[in-house]
Amino acid sequence: MRIGVLALQGAFREHAEVLSALGVEAVLVKLPAHLNDVDAIVLPGGESTTQDKLLTTSELREPLAIAVRSGMPCFATCAGVILLATEVLDGRPDQTPLGLLDISVRRNGYGRQIDSFEAPLEIGVVGPGDFPGVFIRAPKIERLGSGEVLAMHHDSPVLLRDGAIWGATFHPELSRDSRLHQQFVAQCS
Amino acid sequence: MTDAPATGTARVKRGLAEMLRGGVIMDVVDAAQAKIAEDAGACAVMALERVPSDIRRDGGIARMSDPAMIEAIQATVTIPVMAKCRIGHFAEAQVLQAMGVDYIDESEVLSPADEAYHVDKWAFTAPFVCGATNLGEALRRISEGACMIRSKGEAGTGNIIEAVRHLRSILGDIRAIRQASPEELFGWAKELRAPLDLVQEVAALGELPVPMFCAGGIATPADAALVMQLGAQAVFVGSGIFKSDDPSPRAKAIVEATTHYQDADIVLKVSKGLGDAMRGENNPQIRFEERGW
Numbered sequence: 001m002r003i004g005v006l007a008l009q010g011a012f013r014e015h016a017e018v019l020s021a022l023g024v025e026a027v028l029v030k031l032p033a034h035l036n037d038v039d040a041i042v043l044p045g046g047e048s049t050t051q052d053k054l055l056t057t058s059e060l061r062e063p064l065a066i067a068v069r070s071g072m073p074c075f076a077t078c079a080g081v082i083l084l085a086t087e088v089l090d091g092r093p094d095q096t097p098l099g100l101l102d103i104s105v106r107r108n109g110y111g112r113q114i115d116s117f118e119a120p121l122e123i124g125v126v127g128p129g130d131f132p133g134v135f136i137r138a139p140k141i142e143r144l145g146s147g148e149v150l151a152m153h154h155d156s157p158v159l160l161r162d163g164a165i166w167g168a169t170f171h172p173e174l175s176r177d178s179r180l181h182q183q184f185v186a187q188c189s
Numbered sequence: 190m191t192d193a194p195a196t197g198t199a200r201v202k203r204g205l206a207e208m209l210r211g212g213v214i215m216d217v218v219d220a221a222q223a224k225i226a227e228d229a230g231a232c233a234v235m236a237l238e239r240v241p242s243d244i245r246r247d248g249g250i251a252r253m254s255d256p257a258m259i260e261a262i263q264a265t266v267t268i269p270v271m272a273k274c275r276i277g278h279f280a281e282a283q284v285l286q287a288m289g290v291d292y293i294d295e296s297e298v299l300s301p302a303d304e305a306y307h308v309d310k311w312a313f314t315a316p317f318v319c320g321a322t323n324l325g326e327a328l329r330r331i332s333e334g335a336c337m338i339r340s341k342g343e344a345g346t347g348n349i350i351e352a353v354r355h356l357r358s359i360l361g362d363i364r365a366i367r368q369a370s371p372e373e374l375f376g377w378a379k380e381l382r383a384p385l386d387l388v389q390e391v392a393a394l395g396e397l398p399v400p401m402f403c404a405g406g407i408a409t410p411a412d413a414a415l416v417m418q419l420g421a422q423a424v425f426v427g428s429g430i431f432k433s434d435d436p437s438p439r440a441k442a443i444v445e446a447t448t449h450y451q452d453a454d455i456v457l458k459v460s461k462g463l464g465d466a467m468r469g470e471n472n473p474q475i476r477f478e479e480r481g482w
Contacts, residue, residue: 008448009211009232011204030449045208047232047268054230054448057441078208092227092267107267113291114314116201117194135194136204137269137291174204 001189004029004038006064008054010046010079014173018181032063040073040188043080045136045171048088048107051079052095065098073164074100075184081105081167082139089142101165102145109140109156109169121170123151123159126179133158134171141169197314199336205269205292205316206337206400209233209423213413213444214402216240216427219258220265226430229440233269233291235425236262241298241345242428242467245475251299253281256288263289271318276481277303279312286315292337293317295330297480298344298427305482310334320404322355322478324362325381328391329482331399332384338397340421341478342405345428347469349406351478352416356403360420367395405478408433408466410446410459417450434464 003019005012007028016026019042027038035041041064055061068074068084076084082091084101091097091107110117116137120130133153140156147162153170159180160167164187172180212232217223218240226234238254239247253274263270269291274281276295281302285293295308297320310317311334320341321327327338340359342352366377366388374392378385390398403421407413408429416424424447430440442459449455 007211011207011210013210014207030452046210047208047212049227049268050212050230050232050444054444057445058448090267094228112289113201113205113269113316114286114289115196116205117196118198118200119194134200134204136201136208171204174200174207 001025001185002027002038003040003042003185003188004035005042005044006051006060006080008058008060009050010044011171011173012044015042015044015077018173018178019185022178022181022185024185029060030058032059035060035063035067040075040184041067043074043076043083044173045078045080048079048082049092049095051083055083061098065100068098068100068165071164073184073188075166075181076101077168077171077173078136078138081141081169082107084165084167086145087143101147101160101162101167103141103147103160103167104143105139105141107139108137109142110135110138113137119153121151121153121158123180125150125183131172131179132175132177134174135169136171138169202316202336203399206318209269209402210400211448212423213440213447214271214423214425215430215440216425217262217431220261222431222436223262223266225437226440227266227268229437230444231268231440232423233271234262234266235271235273235294235427237273240428240431241477242347242432242470244298245345245470245473253278253284253299256284259288259290273299274308275299276301277306277308279308282308282313286313290315295319295335297341297477301480307333307481318402320478320481321359323358324391325383326481327359327397327401328381328383328387331397332387335399337400337402339402339404339425342403342407343473344405344477345470346406346473347408347429347432347467348471349408349412349415352403352406353419355478356416356419356421359401363391363396366392407443408469410442410456413443413446414450414456417447423447428467432467439463439466
């Protein structure tokens with residue numbers, strides 16, 4: 001199996017390392033041609049406004065949207081969730097989310113970097129035992145459409161699944177716990 | 190979950206640096222420049238009163254910027270805002286943390302405040318980036334709590350040669366350490382004047398334990414592609430953007446070249462018609478890179 005990792009900007013390397021450790025071939029996706037032979041796609045954390053512009057300049061916006069809309073499994077973390085959302089709050093006026101995940105998400109919903117935090121999460125689908133939640137200038141999901149909530153932190157959903165799309169507002173790729181990636185990979189095969 | 194969230198952990202401090210990988214951090218001196226930088230796709234801005242080339246020209250003591258100016262930039266952009274304190278000036282760092290600066294740069298571009306000690310960066314919730322010219326310096330900064338290293342280069346010159354020298358020195362020593370036997374690592378620690386445990390960690394990882402970015406002298410898209418290919422994970426551009434003829438297109442071009450650094454066709458495409466790069470300086474009187482111990 002080959003899983004693409006959007007590699008325009010951000011923590012794409014960490015995702016690729018986790019996938020490789022799970023025996024999956026990780027392909028860095030920087031241009032439309034790189035999407036041709038991947039079975040799934042990971043949208044990493046990073047700066048969503050930068051990624052948004054690079055989606056356009058790299059001519060990836062349309063092919064990526066078409067691939068995910070037609071059912072390619074997609075695992076989005078942090079900024080990746082912002083890219084997929086139907087509505088972005090506190091975004092830039094020219095920020096154009098792909099509208100593939102029916103949520104309203106607030107950028108930097110927990111505050112600035114000094115408010116970034118770690119907190120244990122209960123995630124039923126990965127089994128018993130806390131999952132280390134790493135939240136870095138994390139977005140907050142403030143309205144939820146059709147997706148299923150897989151984890152909450154306080155009163156906000158932090159992990160969603162909607163069809164073949166998984167969205168986490170935290171960073172499983174930084175947590176040294178690959179259970180969530182394993183679940184995603186299992187769904188792809 | 191009842192557990193209180195943990196802030197200021199090494200993982201979240203290093204984590205923000207990991208989120209900035211593959212991006213361009215741009216020096217800005219006011220809200221208008223910050224807006225141009227964000228519009229161009231900067232992944233963060235560095236707020237400072239004078240870009241390094243002006244600090245060079247003006248002389249005098251360079252200090253932390255006016256907090257009101259940094260606040261104006263924080264109010265203008267939604268991307269992370271970094272700001273600089275003087276080497277060893279922990280009180281300036283405390284002020285920057287109190288105003289919610291996302292990354293503090295303990296920077297050699299400002300006049301050093303302490304000739305022996307850098308800031309104890311473990312004592313802060315806000316993460317720090319520090320400059321380094323060689324591996325020993327990088328590891329000493331990491332031992333003091335730095336969560337990101339930037340190769341220093343020679344800021345404000347528009348000359349990439351120092352950045353290349355520093356990157357090659359740091360990465361070359363890492364390659365050598367990776368091949369070293371366990372007993373040779375004791376010798377490396379002594380030679381580098383760096384803690385043994387960090388030398389051993391570098392040997393095991395084959396890289397620094399924190400992200401390494403490049404700064405100092407980047408003026409063109411090809412400069413960014415050069416340092417990224419050498420092994421930098423992101424770039425800081427200071428005077429190179431706002432001291433050029435036409436900052437906005439140049440900023441956009443450097444952002445694209447940093448993402449597509451291995452693709453010469455794209456670097457070619459974005460390099461065309463950008464106007465004059467910053468003039469630059471060949472033999473600077475002040476050498477910022479020599480500051481830091």
